[in-house]
Amino acid sequence: MWSAWRGITETIPSLTIRLDPSRLSALSRFPRTASGTRAYSSFFQDLEAQLEAMRRKAAKAMPGSDWTPVELTPGLPPEHADIVIVGGGVVGWSVAYWLKKKERIRGGVRVLVVEKDPTYSQASTVLSAGGIRQQFSLPENVHLSLASADFMRNINEHLGVLNEDPVDLQFNHSGYLFLASEKGAGVMEENYKIQRDAGAKVTLLSQTKVKEKFPWLNTDGVALASYGLENEGWFDPWSLLNAFRRKALSMGVYQCFGEVTGFRYSSHSMPINDGDRRAFSRIRFVNVRMPNSLEYQPVECGIVVNTAGASSGKVAELAGIGLGPKDTLAAVPVPVEPRKRYVYVINCPDGPGLDTPFMIDYSGVYCRREGLGGNYIAGLSPEEEEEPDTRDLEVDYNFFQDRVWPLLAHRIPAFECAKVTSAWAGYYDYNTFDQNGILGLHPLVNNMYFATGFSGHGLQQSPAVGRALAELILDGSFRTLDLSALGFMRLYHQQPVLEKNIV
Numbered sequence: 001m002w003s004a005w006r007g008i009t010e011t012i013p014s015l016t017i018r019l020d021p022s023r024l025s026a027l028s029r030f031p032r033t034a035s036g037t038r039a040y041s042s043f044f045q046d047l048e049a050q051l052e053a054m055r056r057k058a059a060k061a062m063p064g065s066d067w068t069p070v071e072l073t074p075g076l077p078p079e080h081a082d083i084v085i086v087g088g089g090v091v092g093w094s095v096a097y098w099l100k101k102k103e104r105i106r107g108g109v110r111v112l113v114v115e116k117d118p119t120y121s122q123a124s125t126v127l128s129a130g131g132i133r134q135q136f137s138l139p140e141n142v143h144l145s146l147a148s149a150d151f152m153r154n155i156n157e158h159l160g161v162l163n164e165d166p167v168d169l170q171f172n173h174s175g176y177l178f179l180a181s182e183k184g185a186g187v188m189e190e191n192y193k194i195q196r197d198a199g200a201k202v203t204l205l206s207q208t209k210v211k212e213k214f215p216w217l218n219t220d221g222v223a224l225a226s227y228g229l230e231n232e233g234w235f236d237p238w239s240l241l242n243a244f245r246r247k248a249l250s251m252g253v254y255q256c257f258g259e260v261t262g263f264r265y266s267s268h269s270m271p272i273n274d275g276d277r278r279a280f281s282r283i284r285f286v287n288v289r290m291p292n293s294l295e296y297q298p299v300e301c302g303i304v305v306n307t308a309g310a311s312s313g314k315v316a317e318l319a320g321i322g323l324g325p326k327d328t329l330a331a332v333p334v335p336v337e338p339r340k341r342y343v344y345v346i347n348c349p350d351g352p353g354l355d356t357p358f359m360i361d362y363s364g365v366y367c368r369r370e371g372l373g374g375n376y377i378a379g380l381s382p383e384e385e386e387e388p389d390t391r392d393l394e395v396d397y398n399f400f401q402d403r404v405w406p407l408l409a410h411r412i413p414a415f416e417c418a419k420v421t422s423a424w425a426g427y428y429d430y431n432t433f434d435q436n437g438i439l440g441l442h443p444l445v446n447n448m449y450f451a452t453g454f455s456g457h458g459l460q461q462s463p464a465v466g467r468a469l470a471e472l473i474l475d476g477s478f479r480t481l482d483l484s485a486l487g488f489m490r491l492y493h494q495q496p497v498l499e500k501n502i503v
């Protein structure tokens, strides 16, 4: 707790602490030692002893709580946790943070985040384009992004940690500019209405207005545009991930680097309708394989949260999900798989300037500014039949040459002389069913929750998604936003909740 004090540093035997200046007047009452420092050590030891006694009392009163920190073997996860979160990307850490934030008794819920890749080399979060927008067609998505924008605006109130540097998301405020052709104008108007009704500040622009506002844009074929006036832009995904992680760790969340390779669960069947029985299962242990080892450590748990991003379909399969008899609920898989997406960094000294929006053309091509040195990032989602191989994250430069550049240079003629300076590829956590998040409890594995399948908009929604999931787990229902439409049962009932504005 001493590290929580910001300010002047004073040295005491065997301990360097930072003191809040407001505490100095009280501390100045301590006598000076021969060496000139004040004799605080006995004061602190005494306080530490009192705290220890308090922790022991609390632990006794609440068996199983983590008031007493768990003794961990370095590198290994604890032997048991109330909630194990599989996948430490931005969504996993957001859920962890909100669980701790919402727990009623401090230390009442032991949360463990298991992440297989400490370098995050393939995590969608860190390979994303970092955008946030309110321009969706589904009210749930608009609300999620609005709530997340609000969270980001007050990021240090939520994720600031005393005595640590403030969080800086490097947020660039800039509207998204969606362009619609004659054919898409009607849908754009419908979407605009949904967005406005949900509280988003968006405006529609005629072709003439678009040209007036962005004279560097070729508006041929553009019938209508929608432009975000507030709460849109882009930010640094790493900073958000790290801010969630740092805060969650400071609140007592445990992390472990290892791969979840299986679950041990118990099954039972229960009557559901007249005479019908349904098999339910409950995960008892999560098997965590340690890095560079064939051994795994079982972690006994009460609840599992699947936030494994593009791998969440596979992780669900480890719990038997999707492997049941044909045409039953147990046969419905979690339809999330990796889809490779390229992001090209281009340089064009004569390209558009500070007012460049996050432009989404109706052809699917997008671009935004990257800093102020004439750099931009651009990309395009491939057609279904040209989906690239997902075994690696190699970049296909021909895809830029053949597919992205012609569309981009048509829309922004200055890009005729743009040059690709670098590129990367990342995996979308792609929901093949309806390209939307899958949120909530599995109906048969009745202690596995999901937050996955966001297909290109999971980063920006992570703050509100984490809160929603923590509500479901700790309160038993959504409290702030009703996201029940995004539950698993829509997959079984074949009722897609389609998002029309997938980029």
Ligand SMILES: Cc1cc2nc3c(=O)[nH]c(=O)nc-3n(C[C@H](O)[C@H](O)[C@H](O)COP(=O)(O)OP(=O)(O)OC[C@H]3O[C@@H](n4cnc5c(N)ncnc54)[C@H](O)[C@@H]3O)c2cc1C
Binding pocket: 086, 087, 088, 089, 090, 091, 092, 114, 115, 116, 117, 120, 122, 123, 124, 125, 126, 127, 128, 129, 130, 131, 132, 258, 259, 260, 261, 307, 308, 309, 310, 311, 312, 315, 341, 342, 343, 425, 426, 427, 428, 429, 451, 452, 454, 455, 456, 457, 458, 459, 460, 461
């Ligand atoms: C090119 C690109 C551009 C994007 N642009 C945007 C954008 O502009 N705005 C936006 O909002 N979103 C964007 N996205 C989508 C966004 O990045 C994702 O929706 C979001 O990051 C998902 O977060 P996550 O935590 O679920 O997944 P991840 O960040 O992938 O985290 C999942 C973690 O789970 C770990 N894991 C997997 N399996 C296991 C296991 N068995 N055991 C332990 N750990 C495991 C993985 O190592 C990984 O670190 C983009 C994505 C890409 C690829």
